[in-house]
Amino acid sequence: MKNPTPTIIVRFSAMLVAVIILIALIVLKIFIFQNLDWRLIILIPFLVFAAGYFIFYYAIEIFIYRKIKLIYKLIYDTKSPQKSKTKKTELKNNIIDDVESEVLEWTKDKKKEIKKLKKLGSYRKEFLGNVFHELKTPVFNIQGYLETLIDGGINDENINMKFLQKADKNVNRIIKIVDDLQMISNLEDGSFPLTKEKFDIYMLAAELLESLEIRSKSKNISLKFKEGCEKSFFVMADREMIHQVLNNLITNSIKYGNEDGNTQLGLYDMNENILIEVSDNGIGIAHNHLPRIFERFYRVDKGRSREQGGSGLGLSIVKHIIEAHHQTINVRSTPGVGSTFGFTLKKA
Ligand code: ADP
Numbered sequence: 001m002k003n004p005t006p007t008i009i010v011r012f013s014a015m016l017v018a019v020i021i022l023i024a025l026i027v028l029k030i031f032i033f034q035n036l037d038w039r040l041i042i043l044i045p046f047l048v049f050a051a052g053y054f055i056f057y058y059a060i061e062i063f064i065y066r067k068i069k070l071i072y073k074l075i076y077d078t079k080s081p082q083k084s085k086t087k088k089t090e091l092k093n094n095i096i097d098d099v100e101s102e103v104l105e106w107t108k109d110k111k112k113e114i115k116k117l118k119k120l121g122s123y124r125k126e127f128l129g130n131v132f133h134e135l136k137t138p139v140f141n142i143q144g145y146l147e148t149l150i151d152g153g154i155n156d157e158n159i160n161m162k163f164l165q166k167a168d169k170n171v172n173r174i175i176k177i178v179d180d181l182q183m184i185s186n187l188e189d190g191s192f193p194l195t196k197e198k199f200d201i202y203m204l205a206a207e208l209l210e211s212l213e214i215r216s217k218s219k220n221i222s223l224k225f226k227e228g229c230e231k232s233f234f235v236m237a238d239r240e241m242i243h244q245v246l247n248n249l250i251t252n253s254i255k256y257g258n259e260d261g262n263t264q265l266g267l268y269d270m271n272e273n274i275l276i277e278v279s280d281n282g283i284g285i286a287h288n289h290l291p292r293i294f295e296r297f298y299r300v301d302k303g304r305s306r307e308q309g310g311s312g313l314g315l316s317i318v319k320h321i322i323e324a325h326h327q328t329i330n331v332r333s334t335p336g337v338g339s340t341f342g343f344t345l346k347k348a
Pocket of ligand 1: 252253255282283284293301306309310311312315316
């Protein structure tokens with residue numbers, strides 16, 4: 001018999017003992033006690049069967065069932081407490097198979113959990129390493145400028161002001177990193193209140209294009225709307241935050257854009273949402289970097305990013321802001337051709 005249930009095992013064992021007793025009684029009657037009553041020979045194995053059945057049943061109940069219950073308690077207490085209450089251990093069912101499959105499932109869950117924790121652990125380590133690395137450079141720079149000034153540079157008219165300004169620039173860089181990290185952390189734990197209002201995303205984008213014109217002129221990059229997109233599109237969102245999102249995306253398109261390039265803004269009506277796209281014909285991003293560019297401190301070309309005053313936190317903030325609005329952001333890019341960042345906002 002394949003996979004017998006505990007009840008079948010109990011029945012079979014009791015029956016086996018009863019049959020052995022029956023055979024023994026028959027042998028006894030034939031060879032020793034010839035006057036033994038046949039009714040007794042039938043009754044005794046029957047009683048043995050009944051008693052054996054209960055003894056085996058309770059033995060299994062006490063030794064196996066309770067141990068199994070303990071296993072369930074252990075795995076479900078740490079997995080899902082509700083399930084342990086509803087779970088009934090029936091001796092009529094194939095309990096060993098049930099336990100085996102549940103323990104296997106539990107082991108799989110635990111393995112997944114451990115993998116996740118390990119990933120989180122290494123992510124945390126990498127994150128701390130990045131914070132340390134990003135802050136180390138400006139702190140050492142400041143230390144260098146101050147030491148030079150203390151060692152007499154303060155009286156040297158040629159360098160004193162220049163070094164103080166450089167120290168100040170580094171202090172500002174530290175403040176920017178700390179502020180950005182604070183903002184990401186607040187957005188992550190939901191303690192950054194969104195003030196949603198109805199506003200015209202076209203107007204906001206037009207204002208931004210104007211304010212970034214000086215910056216784009218330095219690389220002779222043209223900033224404009226795509227054809228047919230120069231009209232009002234009302235959205236329901238936190239205006240200030242979306243200002244930051246657009247500012248980061250357009251600034252990036254200039255930072256990583258080519259001389260004489262162009263950045264175009266597209267606004268599209270998508271039934272419930274408005275899709276906003278920022279496209280450039282800049283350096284582009286290689287396929288293998290794309291899944292990671294929204295991570296904190298992730299930069300494709302660290303040197304180029306630092307040169308532009310970047311810390312690798314901009315896109316992470318952008319993603320957090322869009323996700324706080326329960327919307328999505330995506331990127332399409334080809335090295336040497338350009339990039340398009342698109343995000344959605346709820347239509348007002
Ligand atoms: P950073 O401060 O380095 O600009 P971001 O988080 O804004 O940080 O961007 C992360 C990285 O993504 C950048 O370092 C850059 O390598 C890449 N990137 C972002 N925007 C663009 C773009 N428009 N074109 C090419 N690469 C980009």
